[in-house]
Amino acid sequence: MQIRPQIRPLVAVIACRRDVEGHPAHIVTDKYLTALRAYGLDPVVLPVWEDVDVERAKRLLSHFDGLMLTGSPTNVHPSRYREECAPENERADTDRDAVALALIPAVLERGLPLLAICRGFQELNVAFGGSLYQAVQNQPGKFDHREPKGKTQQQYVPTHELAIKPGGVLAGLYPEHGARVNSLHQQGIDRLGNGLTVEGVAPDSLIEAVSVSDAKTFTLGVQWHPEWQPTEHPLYDAIFKGFAEACLSAR
Numbered sequence: 001m002q003i004r005p006q007i008r009p010l011v012a013v014i015a016c017r018r019d020v021e022g023h024p025a026h027i028v029t030d031k032y033l034t035a036l037r038a039y040g041l042d043p044v045v046l047p048v049w050e051d052v053d054v055e056r057a058k059r060l061l062s063h064f065d066g067l068m069l070t071g072s073p074t075n076v077h078p079s080r081y082r083e084e085c086a087p088e089n090e091r092a093d094t095d096r097d098a099v100a101l102a103l104i105p106a107v108l109e110r111g112l113p114l115l116a117i118c119r120g121f122q123e124l125n126v127a128f129g130g131s132l133y134q135a136v137q138n139q140p141g142k143f144d145h146r147e148p149k150g151k152t153q154q155q156y157v158p159t160h161e162l163a164i165k166p167g168g169v170l171a172g173l174y175p176e177h178g179a180r181v182n183s184l185h186q187q188g189i190d191r192l193g194n195g196l197t198v199e200g201v202a203p204d205s206l207i208e209a210v211s212v213s214d215a216k217t218f219t220l221g222v223q224w225h226p227e228w229q230p231t232e233h234p235l236y237d238a239i240f241k242g243f244a245e246a247c248l249s250a251r
């Protein structure tokens with residue numbers, strides 16, 4: 001009897017617009033793609049152009065079993081949540097904004113799994129009508145959530161506790177009260193989007209994880225980076241296992 005090789009689910013991974021050696025490019029850093037492969041998923045990079053709409057995004061997603069919205073040093077443009085640009089907000093990617101904000105309603109309508117990381121988590125909040133602190137460190141009572149100085153390995157060292165809300169999606173994946181997570185972001189959720197559920201918070205009460213309240217399948221947004229060495233961090237491992245299982249079921 002011939003055993004049919006397990007067909008690996010295809011996951012769309014949104015890119016960012018960046019210049020590479022003077023040429024505009026669409027890029028994704030390797031750690032997102034390597035993490036997906038490590039959990040039995042095959043990533044496909046989605047280029048980003050501003051002239052996208054939800055219908056085109058839905059057609060694109062018809063070829064995939066899940067979607068990942070990655071992190072990025074650039075920020076969601078504050079006009080997307082009707083605010084002015086703060087002086088500390090120096091990097092934008094309007095192509096990425098347009099595609100992410102079209103893909104989010106599209107992926108939810110198609111009922112496909114969504115894992116949104118860091119910038120992706122912030123895009124999810126904005127897509128649901130929420131807003132962002134543009135420089136969390138300038139907010140009274142808030143930590144500085146930017147990455148530690150040093151080489152890449154040091155930047156991803158877990159730096160603060162995460163309190164996991166009982167009974168939610170994250171608690172279902174990882175039934176502990178909390179964990180320590182890495183932190184590489186200047187922005188963060190200010191006003192929570194309508195239709196999102198808080199899944200985890202930092203000790204300074206900054207929201208660090210959300211899910212979509214009425215989602216048909218796995219939808220999780222996290223402010224930290226679980227794609228960084230996930231097999232070495234039980235919480236990160238649980239998130240990727242849950243996402244991979246949901247993508248497999250979506251096939």
Ligand SMILES: N[C@@H](CCC(=O)NCCCC(=O)O)C(=O)O
Binds near residue numbers: 118119120187
């Ligand atoms: N720019 C936003 C989001 C931060 C973020 O996604 N950092 C990841 C950078 C490294 C990578 O590309 O994974 C903010 O500052 O809050």
